[in-house]
Amino acid sequence: MNENRVVITGLGAITPIGIGVTDFWEALKTGRNGVAKVTHFDVSDFRSKLAAEVKDFDPGDWIDSKTAGRMDRFTQFGIAASSMALEDAGLDSAAFDETRAGVIIGSGIGGSQTIEDGYDILRGKGPKGLNPFFVSKLLVNMAASMVSVQFGLKGPISAPSVACSTGGNAIGDAFRILQRGDADIMVAGSSEACITPMAYGGFCATRSMSPQTDAEYASRPFDKNRDGFVMGEGAGIVVLETLQHALHRKARIYAELAGYGNTADAYHFTAPDPRGDGMVRVMQAVLKDAAIPMKDVGYINAHGTSTVLNDKCESKAIIDVFGEHARRLKVSSIKSMIGHLMAAAGSVEFVATVMSLYSGNIPPTIHYQEPDPDCPLDYVTNGVESIHLKAAMTNSFGFGGGNVSLLIKKYREDYGSS
16 A cells, blocks of 8 residues: 655744744754743752743733633643644645544643642632633643644544653654545644643652753753753644645645654663663664665754763664764754753654754754763754755653654655655
8 A cells, every 4th residue: 555645834833942933943053041940830949940941921822811711831832833833834724624634732741730720729629619621621632622623623633642752652643644544634743831849849759850050051961961851841733744735735845754663662660771772673663664774864853851861872772773874973952952841842852853854954952061971972062053964863752661753854756656
């Protein structure tokens, strides 16, 4: 059976360094740091003090105030980023078959603030004090569902929750739906807004977050002195279409999504397999799925969390998969600028990877000072680098051992069959 080719036609992003893809991308290229002291609540008693919060977000720019009040922040992010992506794709005013346009938007924790507020209300006022929209605000699927409602998208719908690989899973799953012809358009990505006392405190308890108080030293992927990740929030949404559908409506095409890999470590609650087994297998899987020469991959947007284990394991896995070519790869982690957006990380980083391929610019890994012998790759540390790219990969790995790799390539109309 011939599979449909799948292209990327729209991008949307809500991030700690910019709302909208233009602002986000310009901030990435200039190396802007989105990490600062937490302002959402008092962190005096917390082990960590820093986060990458989204600034100046007004849901009223995309949603009427009454409806916005019935949504958690993560759902508001999801709708805003989806609106951007659909407008960017030219689908906000174009006619299309709504029954063949679907939504896959995931989240890790869902309505974190709603859960914590609801607990306080229950303790203070009892069950009668709970809002009738309490349950719908906290559900992980609500970003996907409300995007479907807001834009009348009646095709396949899903809301994966696979910790920090969620965004990659959502985009990869949407890719498969389009490949097999079950839809023409998919809105896909992930959203997270869990910089809340309970969630933040829980991650503090895992001791996986950096205890630094200086924002210039907190998120430093691949640096020898890295000491943990910095929690962030945001959303990344993309519009994927079958090539045939995009060409029919003369859409602008950013790139072609060529491969999706998905594996499990089956190893530990939180720690990656130190052998990098799942990471190796997922990158091998995406290369096989994309069926392109390994040498065509010029850039990897790494998961690069700034934890001791992840960065070491990911670097080793890249070398194991790419061999000598690994030394010629450009690698960077934008978590150095935006922190770890948890379930939203994979989709926001996918947006950045698409822009890298489309523009030929690779954003830097900032805060990198001292090389780590266990991380011997080219991590693009001296500002943005301009390079001609044929293909690029982005990795996402999550608590519980979920691994996703996505591979995108320059769009060529004459490649393969449609």
